[in-house]
Amino acid sequence: MIKSNLLLLGNEAVALAAIDSGISGVYAYPGTPSTEATEFIQKYASESTHSRWCTNEKTAMEAALGVSYVGKRALVCMKHVGLNVCADAFINASMTGVNGGLVVLVADDPSMHSSQNEQDSRFYGKFSFAPIFEPSTQQEAYNMTRAAFELSEEVGLPVLLRVVTRLAHSRAQIVPQPAQKPADIHFPANPGNWILLPVVARRRNNEVIAQQPMIEQKAIDSPFNIYDCSVPSKRGIIACGIAWNYLMEAIGGKICGPVLKVSQYPLPKALIADMASKVDEILVIEDGQPFVEDQVKGVIPGKVVVKGRLSGDLPRTGELTPDNVKAAITGVAEPVLETSEYVVPRPPALCQGCGHRDVYNSLKDIIAQYPNGKVFSDIGCYTLGALPPFKAINSTVDMGASITMAKGAADAGLFPSVAVIGDSTFTHSGMTGLLDAVNSNSSITVIISDNLTTAMTGGQNSAGTNKFEQICLGIGVDPAHIKVVTPVPANREQIDQILKEEIEYRGVSVIIPRRECMQTLARKKRKKL
Template sequence: MGEKQLLLGDEAVALGAIHAGLSGVYAYPGTPSTEITEFIQNHPLAVERKIHSNWSSNEKTAMESALGMSYMGKRAMVCMKHVGMNVAADAFVNSAMTGTNGGLIVVVADDPSMHSSQNEQDSRFYGKFAMIPIFEPSSQQEAYRMMADAFDLSERYKVPVLMRMVTRMAHSRAVVKTGTIRDMNPMSYPSNPGDWVLMPAVARKRNVHLITMQQDFLEESEKSMYNKMEDGADTSLGIIACGIVYNYLMEHFKEGCPYPVLKVAQYPLPVKAIRQLAKRCDSLLVLEDGQPVVEEMIRGVLEQGIVVKGRLTGEVPRTGELTPDNIVAALGLKNEEVYPACELVVPRPPALCQGCGHRDMYGALNEVLREYENGRVFSDIGCYTLGFLPPYRAIHSVVDMGASITMAKGAADAGQFPSVAVIGDSTFTHSGMTGLLDAVNEQSNITILISDNLTTGMTGGQDSAGTGRLESICRGIGVKPEHIRVVVPLPKNMEEMKNMIREEINYQGVSVIIPRRECIQTARRHNKK
């Protein structure tokens, strides 16, 4: 007990959960959340306690499994990146309606500035939408400690609790002092079994119950140790700093901030404290990472006519993550004179690895599509998204997990030919299979390439749910066996691959080509072992 460890924010969440008596984590890999589950998979105490930590097929199945574990009285956690929340949303929102039995924490890692994502959505909206408490740590130490408190809060009110991370918190290391290690919960059935059946009559009752608890959640926030008011003599400005942005603020004031500061790390927003701050100060500045959630909320909360500055008013940037540098002007400070950016430096975008099978797949596909006037390639989320960049410039859309197959179908419905989908093996089992069923049911004229590298590559090589069974899955869904074709994507097989793609494009109906070769990153690791 009281050990000191250097931990990523993600790892602090994981260790906090293990020490708080976690029985199972459920997740689909997604940057910047992946390391939480990986840490638990490798932690000796988690192994000893047999804490569930296998990967799920997608965020929705993960969310539902975690809710099932909570139903049995055990403490469960589900982890995802922010866009994963869109996939899990049905289960997530309704888990607040059923309520929980064992503590349930939903950890969502947002990605402001979109370091590895397609949007900047802010999960605090989801927490408010589902009407549940939210934690947003400002340090790795807080992240660790919050897990125990969030589980307790969840069990006190029998609701799920949202833990909101951002990339910088997830992927930054600091020393964490660990606390006591709690036992895991014994199995126990819910004391309110009828509440778990969300038929309208039950759901109406649950809705009222959830709404009644809002006052309790607010009081929890008002007295939370994570929300703290720090006094400052200069009341021309009052600052509300949320989560990690509190650190960027304090970076400028080593001896203490001259303005009063309210640090917010637990929601619902501590309304009393905000009203107090507004009463004392001439104006308010809201510093928050992600979208202007708090700024919008307090505009509606305040009784006094006070100037509120933030992302909406332009004092801080409207988009992108906040940094110590881009809040300087809002604080009335000046950036020091620094070296100008070096004009010789050019962008160095990420690229597919040398020797990667996706390269050979795109090489063949590009050559075949040149034979047609207007080929369109709908792609998906994974390393092969990089096929958009030179030298391949091979794809025309990337939207969300699984959208390649269904968009190709919709385009074919509209008359597009050739209509090609490119999807990875893990993305296919995440959200591509149901779309394939739609295509099969209508015999859509599409050609699907499932570029199978036997792993979830982009997030670092986690297990892929359908490995070894892709052909049988496609057969089971109803693709004709003679139009499910496998090839090894290597330069020497280029002609074979091209012929296969050409034949299947010319076949009127659904065909699946599986270029299959292990990810060279995971292959390298396997060879070392």
């Protein structure tokens, strides 16, 4: 085990703290910017710690709740949109309450470096009544994860640990604390709470709401929330999580008016009300959406002006930077950088030799033979089929939406209606949609482009590897319309032929082009050298 002066990503700091908190397992589905937390635990935790990737975020959250039920600790990791997938389980985990500590790491992606939206996970924390931690530094990520397991068990609720890309993917030195041992199995003190019949849920709803003032008091008293009003000023500043770093950078670490650092929620309203009594205006700096800015308005007298993303003092969208925070504080617009005319965008692209290329080369030509053909795609490397030279797909929405959207469009009369989905995304959320399509005999062609891995996030195991034909047969796809092919340039004619035939078939057909990802293949070769 590694110890002492460590240089860790924010995600790795959370992972190390989870190991040191004595977790029995981590449950997760890969997703940028969250993936490294689980990978760290896979690499460094003892063999008895569960760390195998789950099929999706919902199976992960529910398995972790099972760990909690038997009195042990679990960490769940995901990207922000993963919380949508497991929202049912996450919200109801507050209703059942937890036994062993349950900490949910969610990595938000302001500016959408690798995402489809900019949703702010703190909203989920609020409406599930779960306490939220939002670290500003890697050391805080470690310390707060340790504290989150303790708090989870103390108040009997899951704790949401919200990080953003710039913390998740930034390294700094970490000093760890002594490790704890995993707990032994012990069952919940109130086993009835775990059976959410309406009669139980109504009682639990009242109990959880009644807990809120106590949880808010903990946020007020939290060592992670710093309130300093020793220097008077007409303006107070509230900085949440990573925003604190940009504030300190802008003022050189020297406090020049009332400040409140918010890193633990529910929002410590009493501190904000106190600040409001001392200032004329409050600037709220937070990464993501104006979650705090909106709430602050309900806490303070109307004569105090609230500034932030809604007022336009900070950009309404996109991540915080030291530049836009400094501009909001000083009132001086951030510098506009000169850009050379000899710099052009360099978008990502499918790797040379990637099997998805062979799929799209064929699909693009075949679909062009039909006036109305549309291709519904999904989340993964193959989303890059949207870009030149392919321009071969018409939609990318959420995990699994390719098959179900193709079904809906076919139901509404579209022909041909084609879905392109990766192997890992298919098992994540595509299988259930395929069952819908089979049951209504929708005329769709599903391409499961199988590269034997979860490639976009760095080559993690894919839950369905070697099982796809059986899964499709089990769901009820006609065996005559399940075709497997190796996507290489030499097989171009064969791929074209299969595509033509299966598109013309009026029912559900599945084509599985299967060839290993170039990245995982290269990694294996390097290891052999």
